[in-house]
Amino acid sequence: MTRTLMASAAFLALAVANPALAQAPTRDELADLVRAQAAEIASLRQRVDALEATRTAAAAPQQSAPVVAAAEPEQAAPTILSTQPYAAQLLPPGPAERDIERVRATAVAATDVTTEWGQGLPVFHSGDGTFSFKPRGRIITDVSTTRGSKYDGRNLTTTGMRALRMGLEGTVGSHLFYQFESDFSENAVDVVTAFIGWKNKIAPGLDYDVRVGHLFNDRSFEGSTGSDSTPFAERTVVATAIIPQRAFYGLGIMPRLFWKTGHASLTVTGDRIDGDQSTSDNRTVIARAHWNPIKSPRQVLHLGIWGFDEHLQPGKNTLGRNTVIGGRFNGALRLSTGDIIGGTGTTGYGAELGGYTGPLWVMAEAGERHARLDNGRPDFVTQAWSVSGGFFITGDLPPYNPRLGSFGQPKVLRPVFDGGPGAIELTARYENLEFKDIATPAQGWAATLGANWYLNSFVRFQVNAIHWNTENTAGIYTGKDDGETLTARVGVTF
Template identity: 85%
Template sequence: MTRTLFTSAAFLALVSGNPALAQTPTRDDLADLVRAQAAEIASLRQRVDALEAERHTVAAATAPQQAAPVQVASAEPVKTAPPVAVSTLPYAPQLLPPGPAERDIERVRAAAVAATGSSTEWGQGLPVFHSADGMFSFKPRGRIITDVSTTSGSKYDGRNLTTTGMRALRLGLEGTVGTHFFYQLESDFSENEVDIVTAFMGWRNRISPGMDYDVRVGHLFNDRSFEGSTGSDSTPFLERTVVATAIIPQRAFYGLGVMPRLFWKTGHASLTVTGDRIDGDQTSSDNRTVLGRVHWNPVKTDGQVLHLGIWGFDEHLNPGKNALTRSTVIGGRFNGNLRLSTGTLIGGTGTTGYGVELGGYTGPLWVMAEAGERHARLDGGRPDFVTQAWSVSGGFFLTGDLPPYNPRLGSFGQPKVKRPIFEGGPGAIELTARYENLEFKDIATPAQGWAATLGVNWYLNSFTRFQVNAVHWNTENTAGAYTGKDDGETLSARVGVTF
């Protein structure tokens, strides 16, 4: 009874609330009602179609664009190339329609890209910014390398020092415009000085499949010898070999000029023409340096590489910029009294140097041998000042990681750590050893020395490392405060981060 009364009341309320049903409907009334319902269904279908179109538009706007990895030209370990527009890719990524829970997130991302015209990703600790169309990219750069060193055993108390220093404290940037134009700028603030180091712009392009080139103009890092072409953040020891530090133009590691480079699948060649380093002296002509290098990998597989290299340079020195004085590191950078020195030597007219490289790796084991010679020409008919250097280095990764060899540039770069500690792994652990020999001769104040180094490197990930080097050194100078034969030990440690 109660159910009947409730149903009757609901029916009366429905009829009284709808004038069309308050009276007995005619056939025309029913036809009008059917037409109204059909129009409402058509309107609802249009709204559903519009929502589906909006969903597909949002999915396409948030689809990730792929970038082709190309090395930005520099001495520092290997870098990523600018993003390429999706329309230039040989295929488009497959996209799955987003589920209901993903739609709001996609709309937020699409709105952010539409509002800013850019996107951001993270690589090696710093953000990489890309424009929405893939035309522009920008990445900050940074390098922090801190050393501590202690020396003992020398017969001179002045050489038995404990010191600290910043091997590098760099800030910079790199970027691309389109697929061809790129640029890079870095300043170094270490050792209480502000120094412009890398600063260039460049153009790159492909000649044919497997062969490309780039041309860089600006303040350029030398492409000279294996470790001389390796950045300070990528060397397997705390200091480069004596081949890299002594068989070198008088202007040292940098010069302002132009460097075209050609790359193929198994090697590269470069030619550099520069003046002096960046400075504020325009009262006399720059010195001129021409430098070339070629490296070749006759064996190149996933687990093995054979490296061959040759290089050479010729330098013209102008009056007023012709000092040839040398004071070369032999047992540690941050002991200023531990050097091989020539004493004051002026009157140079030019230098010519050349060298060879032979090495490679198989699995976690690598070996590299280098040798070089430099002739410095003196005025007044004096004989050339000759520098000779050679070294043999090697390393073994206990964790099975591959050596960080860069086959594009023929140098070391940042390692690719298989199991970083930040992901629960041990990182990469490397044992290293080196012997090197250096001699200054055919001058009134000759010098010679050698050093043997044992080291351990622990790479926490691809851009963070701890290094320890134990060096036994031997020197024989005939100029300066520390003359005669001397030997001792230097223990050095480093922590380094590269972004």
């Protein structure tokens, strides 16, 4: 406590003890006392401003601390509490804490780390350009309701997480890159993408990369499109049925070659990550190529071919299909064959034809899969085809990725968060699937009308209205059946 404040306290104590003394000071003495108190308050105000300037300089060393003018005594008293940079009940940081903050800020400045914001999360770059790092995430939530089936067990209303992923990606130097993602959508940890890679240029307009690890298939147009980028709530039956037995992922190697109008890839993998090393893995080889004979800022023609061959090991040779036809989140609504034992391998192939002009896009896909069986039995054959299309009524271009020949994240012209309408897309699709040349054949088709609203490049809402028709000979729901499914989705991709 300062001398002036101590004098004031002593005077008040005497006044309380002897009321007669309270009237002793003259007006000039009281005026002197008030001026002294105001000076003390102004001094305290200057000290607080100095502390605040020091903290600001430590937090942002690249900026000069503002020069704070001393307040006049009569202005200091009413505003002193509102300028505190810390809670009133806490003490300001001491000298040691301020030194630590300065050292930390200096270290950050010395590394010259830069940060940019892209798909909702920051991307960090080292000052020398050697390293980059970016968190990744995907949250996709669905609700689905089915009506019209002759089986009550199919008329369900359900909810589910199509994807709930967290991961990271980064680069080291100009050539090395990596990516890792885990998915928690089924309330269990599932490693999905996990690889390291090397990239380089061969010549102007010609480059390559090689990835090693747990890899996502490069197979068919929508089969090569991530779940966060498909124009419908579920991929086409070509992508979901003309597929290796190990499904969308396998552990192995994938070299890819890129040129100005297309790409080609070759993938050799074993099984998915499963923790089972007691038997040999199945072996799968996949190849795909796409070409854009027409490629301009507003027009693209897409041609693609692909195929795979899979060898199944004894003990891992049970075949069978249980394929989505009217939405993922109705487990009773599938085209099913039941288990088929004695498989020795599978071979599949397909073709893609489509493109876009302005805001209108169309894509057709077809494929066939032969599952080889032992003991001289004929192949179990799967055939599928689909025709899809969309139109952006807001004038945005389709999110076609010419480097990979698949869909990616859209570039929204007028995002909602900038005061625009976002990107609004109307979609339609027809798809057909048939399992044949087995004792339990099945066939079905589905017609879908949809709408997508992209608030910006990484936030979207989807609605799909699906009329489906199935005919199963295996499982609980046999015979012909049809109905309608309405699916809604909200998705965020970082």
